[in-house]
Amino acid sequence: MSGTQRDAQLAQQVDRQSAKVLQWRFVMNLALMAFDALVFFCVNLGVMAMYKEMRVFTTRLQWNVTINPYLYAAVCAIIWVFCARVAGVYHRHVFADGYQLNVLLFKATCISWISICAVNYIMQTNISLADVTVTCLCVWVVEMIVRMIARMFLTVRHRKGEYAYPTVIVGSPEGIGQILKFLNQRKQLNYKPVRVCPIRVNPATGLIEADPDRNLLKAEVEESWGDFIQPITYGDDLAARIAQTGAQTVMVTDVLDRFSDNLSTFAVQMEALNLEIALITSALDIAEHATQMRNIQGMSIMTISLPQYSPASRIKKRIFDLVVSSIAIILSSPIMLIVALAIKLEDGGPVFYKQERIGLHGKPFYIHKFRSMRVDADKHLKEVLEANGQEMGARYKLKHDPRITKVGNFIRKTSLDELPQFFDVFTGSMSVVGPRPQRDFEVEEYDQVYATRLLVKPGITGPWQVSGRNDLNEEESRQLDVSYVQDWSVLGDVVYILRTIGIVVHPHGAY
Incomplete structure (x- = not known):
């Protein structure tokens, strides 16, 4: 058998494997759409x-024409399913993400409400x-x-290895380890690693070659995937x-740079056998930007922009912050009073604690919290870090900080110490959602990419707070913050708020 015939057979094999996954996904979505339509029909x-x-009747053109109520309910049910699809409810990557999916369901509810009202009008x-x-609302x-x-x-099926895309991960041993850890924490992405392919760049030729360090690869895989x-x-x-392994997706983590000849050659080889390529890109990749092509006197110019940084989007975020902070201040007032009394009764010191942090565009501001440490805590930070073998820097971690009071330990784990920051949001120095505010010595350590987090206001909650907090390593924290700068939206902020509520109920990584 010639090489061309063998490749053709392998391509057909991949197609058959992909068809099986597409079949169950199609059946699942079709069943959900039918059930969604039935739910709306019955509720309506x-x-x-x-x-x-x-x-039901219509007075259009002065005609009092009776409409069958079952037909009316069926049409509304179809509108609901269409709106849910437009909102992204049936996308495979959000199906198992409860917070994001519930927000998308609410978005679909709003769109369908407007659509049905328009039809009735x-x-x-x-x-x-x-x-x-x-x-x-009932359907939602x-x-x-x-x-x-x-x-x-x-979730049960995913744990058994079903309803997932067999995937080969290609990259450096470290890159493979990072992606395995990411996939292990996010089963809803439906990628099932079946092989790993360690690679590196040959410094002499600039070409891609196999990475021979199997010990490092084994350590990374076992630590990240278990x-x-x-x-x-x-x-x-x-x-x-x-x-031949039965994989359908090839996930590229690093080494193969985007727009490089190495990646172009690699992609052609994979796509020739109908293998899907999933490319892990930088958090600042321009693919997320809105692009516009213009031709000026024979020269093609592509302009890029992030729509969420338009004046209109910034106004929407500010209105969102004002509404949420106002509601939060009103609802949490009794809780803040109780916390303030507990702090005062414990050691008689001040209730509030303020500290200079760096905000939007590097402008300093004062952040306010309920005091969770003893009064002279800042003076002893350096010696406490030295006692734990750490140095002053952007990412120091203290699981057992002796400066924290008993009340402080409780309000930290429940995030109640953050409540006064809603006043900072109301006055405009912070946002409800955004990267966590850091001190000047931390900002001094930023590189060019990480400094982009200063393009948005710091937030009370955000990607760091809902993704493990102090249990995250430095690289994971940086990636989350930079990704937020790139992708933020009001709808995304709602998702972070919902996730924060879950963290408050089941705290982890807070110390």
Whole structure:
């Protein structure tokens, strides 16, 4: 058999393997759409009966034409499913992410409410606004419950290795370890590592070659994944050998730089056998930017921009901060009073603690918290760090800081010490969601990429707070902060707030 025939057979094999995964995903989405339509249909009819609006008619063009209520409910159910699809509810990467999915369901609810109201207005039906509003809200609640049950089912299947894309991870041993750790924490991404391929750049030729350090690879894999994964050696017939493993996706972590000849050659080899390539890019990759092509006197110019940094988007974020901080201050006032009394009674010191931090565009400001340490804590920071074998820097960790008081230990783990920062948000020096504010000596250690976190206001909560806090290493924390600068949106901020509530209920990584 010739090499061309063998490659053709391998490509067909990958297609068959991909078809199986696509089949279950199609069936799952189709079943969800049908169920979603049924839920909306039943809830809508129930609400119509409650409001005694089962006799539906239209007065369009002065005609009093009766509409079958079941037909009306069915049309509304189709609108709901369409809106859910537009909102991204059925995307495979968000299906198992409870926080993000619930926000998208709410987004779909809002879109469908507007759409159904528009249809009722155009058709001039007798269906009341209250009917549509109650129906949409009830469907949102029911859908969150349904998705929670579906996620439980899918999680069990994922743990058994089902409903996932067999994946080969290509990169340096360190890069492979980072991605394995990431995939191990985020099962909803549906990538199942079946092989790892360690590579490096030959310093003499600039070409890609196999990385021979198998001991480092083994250590990275076992630490990040907890189990052995068979390595595959990089070579000319790599694509064919990957296809023979049954893999469908090749995930590139590092070494193969974007827009490089090495990556272009690698991609052609993989795509020739119908293998999907998943490329892990920099947090500041321009792929997330809005692009516009213009031709000026024969010269093509591409302009790039981030829409969320437009004046309109900044105004929306400021309004969002004002609304959320105002509500939070009102609702948390009794709690803040109790915390203030507890701090005062413990040692008689001041209730609040303020410290200079670096904010938007490097401008200093004072952050306010409930005091969780003894009064002279700052004076003893250096000696405490030295006693624990650490130095002053951007990422020092103290699991058992002797300066923390008993009340302080509790309010830190429950994040109650952060409540006064809502006043900082209200006055405009902070945002509800954003990178955590840092001190001047920490900012001095920023490199060019990490300094981009100063392009947004620091936040009370954000990616660091909801992703493990002090349990994260320096690289993970930096990646989260820079990614937020690139991708922030008001809807994304809502997701972070919901996740923060979960962290408060089940705290981890806080010390």
